[in-house]
Amino acid sequence: MRSKPCPPSTPASKPLSPVNRPTLADVAKVAGVSKITASRALGNPTIVSEATRLKVQEAVAKTGYVPNLLAGGLKSARSRLVACLVPTISSGSAFILAVQSLTETLAASGYQVMLGQRGYGEQGEDALLDAVIGRRVDGIVLIGAMQTSSLRQRLRDTGIPVIEAWDMTRTPIDMLVGFSHEKIGAAVANYVHSKGYRKPTMIVAREPRSTARGHGFLKEARRLGYGDVPATRIDAPTRMRHGRQGAAELLRQHPDLDVIFCATDLVALGAITELHTQGKRVPDDIGIVGFGDLDFAVDAEPPLTTVQIDSIEIGRRAARMLVERIEGGPIADPVVDLGFTVMERASG
Amino acid sequence: MRSKPCPPSTPASKPLSPVNRPTLADVAKVAGVSKITASRALGNPTIVSEATRLKVQEAVAKTGYVPNLLAGGLKSARSRLVACLVPTISSGSAFILAVQSLTETLAASGYQVMLGQRGYGEQGEDALLDAVIGRRVDGIVLIGAMQTSSLRQRLRDTGIPVIEAWDMTRTPIDMLVGFSHEKIGAAVANYVHSKGYRKPTMIVAREPRSTARGHGFLKEARRLGYGDVPATRIDAPTRMRHGRQGAAELLRQHPDLDVIFCATDLVALGAITELHTQGKRVPDDIGIVGFGDLDFAVDAEPPLTTVQIDSIEIGRRAARMLVERIEGGPIADPVVDLGFTVMERASG
DNA sequence: TTGTAGGCGTTATCAT
DNA sequence: ATGATAACGCCTACAA
Numbered sequence A, B: 001m002r003s004k005p006c007p008p009s010t011p012a013s014k015p016l017s018p019v020n021r022p023t024l025a026d027v028a029k030v031a032g033v034s035k036i037t038a039s040r041a042l043g044n045p046t047i048v049s050e051a052t053r054l055k056v057q058e059a060v061a062k063t064g065y066v067p068n069l070l071a072g073g074l075k076s077a078r079s080r081l082v083a084c085l086v087p088t089i090s091s092g093s094a095f096i097l098a099v100q101s102l103t104e105t106l107a108a109s110g111y112q113v114m115l116g117q118r119g120y121g122e123q124g125e126d127a128l129l130d131a132v133i134g135r136r137v138d139g140i141v142l143i144g145a146m147q148t149s150s151l152r153q154r155l156r157d158t159g160i161p162v163i164e165a166w167d168m169t170r171t172p173i174d175m176l177v178g179f180s181h182e183k184i185g186a187a188v189a190n191y192v193h194s195k196g197y198r199k200p201t202m203i204v205a206r207e208p209r210s211t212a213r214g215h216g217f218l219k220e221a222r223r224l225g226y227g228d229v230p231a232t233r234i235d236a237p238t239r240m241r242h243g244r245q246g247a248a249e250l251l252r253q254h255p256d257l258d259v260i261f262c263a264t265d266l267v268a269l270g271a272i273t274e275l276h277t278q279g280k281r282v283p284d285d286i287g288i289v290g291f292g293d294l295d296f297a298v299d300a301e302p303p304l305t306t307v308q309i310d311s312i313e314i315g316r317r318a319a320r321m322l323v324e325r326i327e328g329g330p331i332a333d334p335v336v337d338l339g340f341t342v343m344e345r346a347s348g
Numbered sequence C: 001t002t003g004t005a006g007g008c009g010t011t012a013t014c015a016t
Numbered sequence D: 001a002t003g004a005t006a007a008c009g010c011c012t013a014c015a016a
Helices: A024-031 A035-043 A050-063 A069-076 A096-108 A121-134 A149-158 A181-194 A208-223 A240-253 A265-277 A311-326 B024-031 B035-043 B050-063 B069-076 B096-108 B121-134 B149-158 B181-194 B208-223 B240-253 B265-277 B311-326
Strands: A081-086 A112-117 A139-143 A162-167 A175-179 A200-205 A231-234 A259-262 A287-289 A306-308 A335-337 A341-343 B081-086 B112-117 B139-143 B162-167 B175-179 B200-205 B231-234 B259-261 B287-289 B306-308 B335-337 B341-343
Touching: A024 A035, A024 A050, A035 A050, A069 B069, A081 A096, A081 A121, A096 A112, A096 A139, A096 A162, A096 A311, A096 B112, A096 B121, A112 A121, A112 B096, A121 A149, A121 B096, A139 A311, A162 A311, A175 A181, A175 A311, A181 A208, A181 A259, A181 A287, A181 A306, A181 A341, A200 A208, A200 A240, A200 A265, A231 A240, A240 A259, A240 A265, A259 A265, A265 A287, B024 B035, B024 B050, B035 B050, B081 B096, B081 B121, B096 B112, B096 B139, B096 B162, B096 B311, B112 B121, B121 B149, B139 B311, B162 B311, B175 B181, B175 B311, B181 B208, B181 B259, B181 B287, B181 B306, B181 B341, B200 B208, B200 B240, B200 B265, B231 B240, B240 B259, B240 B265, B265 B287
Parallel strands: A081 A112, A081 A139, A139 A162, A162 A175, A175 A335, A200 A231, A200 A259, A259 A287, B081 B112, B081 B139, B139 B162, B162 B175, B175 B335, B200 B231, B200 B259, B259 B287
Antiparallel strands: A112 B112, A306 A341, B306 B341
16 A cells, blocks of 8 residues: 555566466475375375375475366366355345355365356356356355246256355255245334334335335234335335435325334435434334344434344355255254344334 | 245255266267267357257257366366455445456356455465465456565466456556555545635544545645644444544544545444534535445435445456456556546535 | 367375 | 376367
C-alpha cells in the first residue's frame, strides 16, 4: 500500500516462458532414490526410513518441487477439489458467510473449492455440471436448492457425494444441512402473535426462499386467528429501496397495519427508513421484523428484531460431513436441520 | 421449495458406489471408431467426416461421457482452472461483486474458478500457493495486494500469468486492474473543499486500503490549507456500529467538525444513524461521505454521497486480460487504472 | 479421413 | 524399507 498517487505503468508484458517445473523424477534423482520412494516419503512418510525421508525433503526444497495434482488425481481418482455451486454471488447474500467457512474448513482438510454460479439458466447449469464432473471433483456443495429435477437426477447419477446446504428440501439428493424457511415464517407469526400485534402484514420477495417464509407465516397466522395477511411483493435480489417502496404501499392500502414481516434485513432497514420519513415511530406505531441478522441489524436504530441463521456453522458442517463421506465414513445423520433463532430486539 | 414444515429425514446413507465413468475408449467402442477419432470428433470436429462426427456424438449421449479434464490437462498442461485469491470472503466486502463478474466472465470462456482465502497467515498462504501451483492453474487473480514479498516473488517465479485486481500497487507482479485508494482520498478532500466545508474529519479502518485513502485525504487536505485532519481509527472489517462509535467519538473531541469522510458506506450509515440519534441533521449540521457505493447507499436517508467503484468491470476486465494472456496474446496495456467516481448525493 | 505408438507425472500392485 | 512395472485417460506425432 501507500502507493504513489500515480503508479508508473511498468509494461511487464513479457511473453511468459512456460517454465519447466521439476517432477518427482527430478526429486528422486537429487535424493538418490527411486521415484516411488520419493512419492512415499511425501505422501506416506511413516513407511519410509527416517534417513530417506530427510533426503527427499531436502531434495524437494532444493528443486522447488510441487506435486502435480492433475497427475496424482488421474491415478488416484481423487482430485481434492470440491465444487461449491451457488445461485449467484451477489453482495448482501446471507450465504456468503457459509461459503467463507466452507472454504476455510475444507482447506484445513486439504481440499480446495471450485466456485460455480448456476444462476444463468438451465443450459448454463448443464455446462457447469460438465465442468464439475469433468474435473472429477471429490464432492459437491449445492447452496440453495437446485430446481430443475433433470439436473438433480443427473447429479444423483454421478455418484459424487453431494451435500445441499442452506435450504431444507423434501427429497435431498444425498446429504443436507440447512433450515426450513416455512418454519421460520411460522415462528415469526407466533412471535408477532405473542407480542400482541393485531394486524400483521408482510413484504415478500419474488424468490422461492422468501416465498416459502411468507407461506409459512400466512399459514400459521391463519391458524392463530388472524384473517388474511396482506402482502406486497418485491423483486429479488432485495434492496433497501424495496423496503421503502413496500412499506409505503402497505401503509397506503392498509393504514391500520401494526407490524411488517420483511423479506430480508435490508428490506427491514428500508421499511424503517420509510416509516421514519413518514413520521411513524418504530416499534410504537409499527413493528418491524427482518430476516438474516446481517451484521448491521444489531446496530440499526432501533436495533432490528430479526431471524438469525448460523451461516458459518452451515458452511462448517457441510464441509465436515462432505469430507467424512468422501473419506469413507458412513454418515450418522445425513439430514441436519440447524434451525434458527428469532432475535428479539427493539424494532418489533 | 414449499417443503413441508417437517421434512422427513430420509437416511440416504448409501455407501456410494464409485461408479465407473465412461472413458473415451468406451465412446470409441460404441461408435465403432478408434479413440483418437472419437477425440477429434469432440475437440476438433472439422477434421472428421460428418458421418463419424454424428456416430460419436450419439455414442457420447448414449454413454453419458464427460471428458476427464485431469487427464486432458496432464497431457496438454492446461487445466482451464483459474485461481482467485481473495483476502477473505466476508459479507459487505465490496469486491464480492468483482468475484461474481470474474467467475461469470471466465465461465463464458470455458474457465472455472478455484477460490482461495489467504487471510490465514503466511503459512496458510504458502500452503495455498502449493495447492494453486500443484493444480497447474492456467492463471491467478489476486484480489487485494498480497503483502509478503517472498510470496510475491514465489508467485512471479511460477511463470503462471497473474493479474492483481482491486488495488493499484507500485510494483505489479504482472498485470493489474484496479484503482488508487490514495487518489480517492485526494479526490474526496477536493470535493469536501469545493462544497465549502471548513473542518473535515475522518473515520479510518485499521486496514491497508482504508489507511491509504485516509493518507491521500490527509495529504490533499493539507495542501488545500486545512490544518491537521482529526481521525479516529476503527477495526476492520467495518460494521455499522463502528460508524456510530467513530462519529460519537469525533463529535466529543471536535464539536466544531462539519464533515466526516467514512471508511466505508456501512460506516457512513452508522455515522448517520448516530448523528440522527443525537439530534444532528445531515447534511445541514454535518456532512457525511462514504466509500463503495454499495447498493443501499442510494436508498439511505439522506441518500449517501460516496465514492463509486465499478467492481463488476474490474472482475470482467481481469478475466478478459487474463484469458488473453493465457491464450497467447501480448497485452497492450498490462496496467489499467479504472478510476472511480465521487457520487454526489444528499448526505454531504 | 483415420489409425498406431508413446508419453504427460503420478500412484497401485507386486515383487525383492 | 525399497524398487520395477504398469496403469490412469487423454492427446501429440507420425504414419497409412
